[in-house]
Amino acid sequence: xxxxxxxxxxxxxxxxxxxxxxxxxxxxxxxxxxxxxxxxxxxxxxxxxxxxxxxxxxxxxxxxxxxxxxxxxxxxxxxxxxxxxxxxxxxxxxxxxxxxxxxxxxxxxxxxxxxxxxxxxxxxxxxxxxxxxxxxxxxxxxxxxxxxxxxxxxxxxxxxxxxxxxxxxxxxxxxxxxxxxxxxxxxxxxxxxxxxxxxxxxxxxxxxxxxxxxxxxxxxxxxxxxxx
Amino acid sequence: xxxxxxxxxxxxxxxxxxxxxxxxxxxxxxxxxxxxxxxxxxxxxxxxxxxxxxxxxxxxxxxxxxxxxxxxxxxxxxxxxxxxxxxxxxxxxxxxxxxxxxxxxxxxxxxxxxxxxxxxxxxxxxxxxxxxxxxxxxxxxxxxxxxxxxxxxxxxxxxxxxxxxxxxxxxxxxxxxxxxxxxxxxxxxxxxxxxxxxxxxxxxxxxxxxxxxxxxxxxxxxxxxxxxxxxxxxxxxxxxxxxxxxxxxxxxxxxxxxxxxxxxxxxxxxxxxxxxxxxxxxxxxxxxxxxxxxxxxxxxxxxxxxxxxxxxxxxxxxxxxxxxxxxxxxxxxxxxxxxxxxxxxxxxxxxxxxxxxxxxxxxxxxxxxxxxxxxxxxxxxxxxxxxxxxxxxxxxxxxxxxxxx
Numbered sequence: 001x002x003x004x005x006x007x008x009x010x011x012x013x014x015x016x017x018x019x020x021x022x023x024x025x026x027x028x029x030x031x032x033x034x035x036x037x038x039x040x041x042x043x044x045x046x047x048x049x050x051x052x053x054x055x056x057x058x059x060x061x062x063x064x065x066x067x068x069x070x071x072x073x074x075x076x077x078x079x080x081x082x083x084x085x086x087x088x089x090x091x092x093x094x095x096x097x098x099x100x101x102x103x104x105x106x107x108x109x110x111x112x113x114x115x116x117x118x119x120x121x122x123x124x125x126x127x128x129x130x131x132x133x134x135x136x137x138x139x140x141x142x143x144x145x146x147x148x149x150x151x152x153x154x155x156x157x158x159x160x161x162x163x164x165x166x167x168x169x170x171x172x173x174x175x176x177x178x179x180x181x182x183x184x185x186x187x188x189x190x191x192x193x194x195x196x197x198x199x200x201x202x203x204x205x206x207x208x209x210x211x212x213x214x215x216x217x218x219x220x221x222x223x224x225x226x227x228x
Numbered sequence: 229x230x231x232x233x234x235x236x237x238x239x240x241x242x243x244x245x246x247x248x249x250x251x252x253x254x255x256x257x258x259x260x261x262x263x264x265x266x267x268x269x270x271x272x273x274x275x276x277x278x279x280x281x282x283x284x285x286x287x288x289x290x291x292x293x294x295x296x297x298x299x300x301x302x303x304x305x306x307x308x309x310x311x312x313x314x315x316x317x318x319x320x321x322x323x324x325x326x327x328x329x330x331x332x333x334x335x336x337x338x339x340x341x342x343x344x345x346x347x348x349x350x351x352x353x354x355x356x357x358x359x360x361x362x363x364x365x366x367x368x369x370x371x372x373x374x375x376x377x378x379x380x381x382x383x384x385x386x387x388x389x390x391x392x393x394x395x396x397x398x399x400x401x402x403x404x405x406x407x408x409x410x411x412x413x414x415x416x417x418x419x420x421x422x423x424x425x426x427x428x429x430x431x432x433x434x435x436x437x438x439x440x441x442x443x444x445x446x447x448x449x450x451x452x453x454x455x456x457x458x459x460x461x462x463x464x465x466x467x468x469x470x471x472x473x474x475x476x477x478x479x480x481x482x483x484x485x486x487x488x489x490x491x492x493x494x495x496x497x498x499x500x501x502x503x504x505x506x507x508x509x510x511x512x513x514x515x516x517x518x519x520x521x522x523x524x525x526x527x528x529x530x531x532x533x534x535x536x537x538x539x540x541x542x543x544x545x546x547x548x549x550x551x552x553x554x555x556x557x558x559x560x561x562x563x564x565x566x567x568x569x570x571x572x573x574x575x576x577x578x579x580x581x582x583x584x585x586x587x588x589x590x591x592x593x594x595x596x597x598x599x600x601x602x603x604x605x606x607x608x609x610x611x612x613x614x615x616x617x618x619x620x621x622x623x624x625x626x627x628x629x630x631x632x633x
Binding site for chain 1: 273277
């Protein structure tokens with residue numbers, strides 16, 4: 001009786017308090033200047049592994065991480081990424097190494113936020129924040145160029161006018177990647193294997209499921225701080 | 229005066245006239261307010277089921293949201309498509325709106341029906357009922373009116389001079405006509421048990437819990453009636469008429485402003501009316517819950533008024549169920565809709581009606597009820613086998629002929 005199961009599902013949802021937006025701003029309470037009136041829409045904290053809008057990261061010295069290899073564009077199932085690489089100017093390089101990402105565009109009318117580009121990236125240049133509430137008034141805005149995707153000089157994502165950023169949404173980007181052991185080898189569990197980045201430095205690695213099951217304790221500082 | 233006193237007997241008093249006018253006013257206002265609250269209720273409940281908040285700005289808990297929407301619709305531009313048939317286009321919303329109110333007139337809205345009372349109350353020294361009209365053909369009137377509602381939708385689509393409304397209205401007429409058959413047949417079981425067509429008589433026949441027609445007719449006619457009524461109302465999962473993903477907005481695509489509001493109002497008014505109809509026919513209307521001589525009585529309220537409270541509570545349950553349907557079930561495909569209507573609901577209601585009729589006949593004639601029922605079940609089983617054989621035969625023919633194309 002699949003039908004009845006469906007009825008149970010909707011009935012259980014009714015009255016449950018797991019809404020993304022918990023209270024709208026404005027309205028009567030706001031006009032009357034009540035103390036508890038929300039000045040902006042109240043929303044729940046996003047789950048740590050939510051896939052949202054992308055960012056292009058920089059190294060701690062300000063160099064771009066993207067090397068223009070186009071692996072993200074190749075793996076993208078929605079074909080929403082357009083990358084073209086170019087040779088670095090030896091005197092004033094954009095990224096360490098030979099090549100850098102010259103054009104980088106993501107079409108958010110197509111992106112399905114599957115995170116495969118993040119998995120494919122060999123330098124952890126592209127990761128995902130937890131911002132998913134951004135809407136556009138024209139198609140041009142929907143195509144994010146490199147200028148918009150790249151983190152600012154402080155290492156934080158740029159806040160574009162049509163985006164609704166909440167505190168904490170640019171943190172723990174790409175937690176999905178950090179959840180598994182780098183290279184899939186059990187001896188690398190909990191070992192940070194990527195370079196630090198501007199703004200956040202070296203991110204701590206998450207414990208593997210085996211560790212979490214064994215101790216149900218957070219990963220110790222000794223494991224987190226060690227560089228590979 | 230001629231309408232009240234056609235024989236010119238000269239004994240007509242002003243009091244009945246005033247009572248009738250009052251009733252009309254009250255029913256109209258209650259109908260409008262109920263519709264307004266129903267729109268709010270639906271939006272709020274479905275928002276809860278979809279993890280949203282729903283309207284919460286206009287008035288306390290967003291109660292006045294519908295009013296705000298109505299005012300907005302009044303001031304919007306009223307478009308008349310150039311290729312439309314102007315007169316019919318303007319007429320159609322009223323053909324949909326008026327029947328929605330008319331069928332509300334025969335619902336018993338209160339009165340004391342318990343202990344075999346017939347629900348008659350005395351107002352200003354005049355004996356009357358707490359319902360606008362109590363014709364002897366009450367249930368047939370409701371069926372007739374709900375058939376007229378088809379015209380509103382059909383003419384709206386036809387007169388728009390546009391293809392999607394036309395498709396929507398073709399679907400609507402096919403759907404409503406075919407489900408009306410199931411609706412009427414499941415109603416026949418109720419009429420068989422209660423022995424009257426008048427709605428107040430049907431309510432009076434359901435004095436205890438076991439007399440409620442949902443129990444007395446077995447649960448099958450009720451389920452068929454509920455499904456057929458949902459289809460009749462064009463509500464999800466049977467909203468093929470407006471199927472947004474396929475037909476833009478269905479029959480009301482070309483409508484805007486207050487004409488659209490009338491369709492919208494009629495749709496929700498029909499939902500309220502149909503819930504009240506279900507409660508009247510199957511759940512005892514204004515009757516309190518009573519079983520084995522024990523009656524649940526709400527203290528401090530006179531029995532006549534208490535009926536209204538009971539009716540309201542029961543109707544609310546069904547309104548919630550309709551919203552629940554909408555939140556849960558995906559829309560049926562067109563052939564599934566027709567299969568359900570013609571191959572399941574109509575034969576099912578017909579078979580159940582036959583079973584009930586056989587039992588009644590056996591009781592009247594003094595035959596053994598059990599044996600007679602068993603014989604009827606055997607006959608019905610054979611009918612079912614024949615029906616299935618016919619279906620598979622037609623399937624095979626269709627496949628063979630389909631291969632020729």
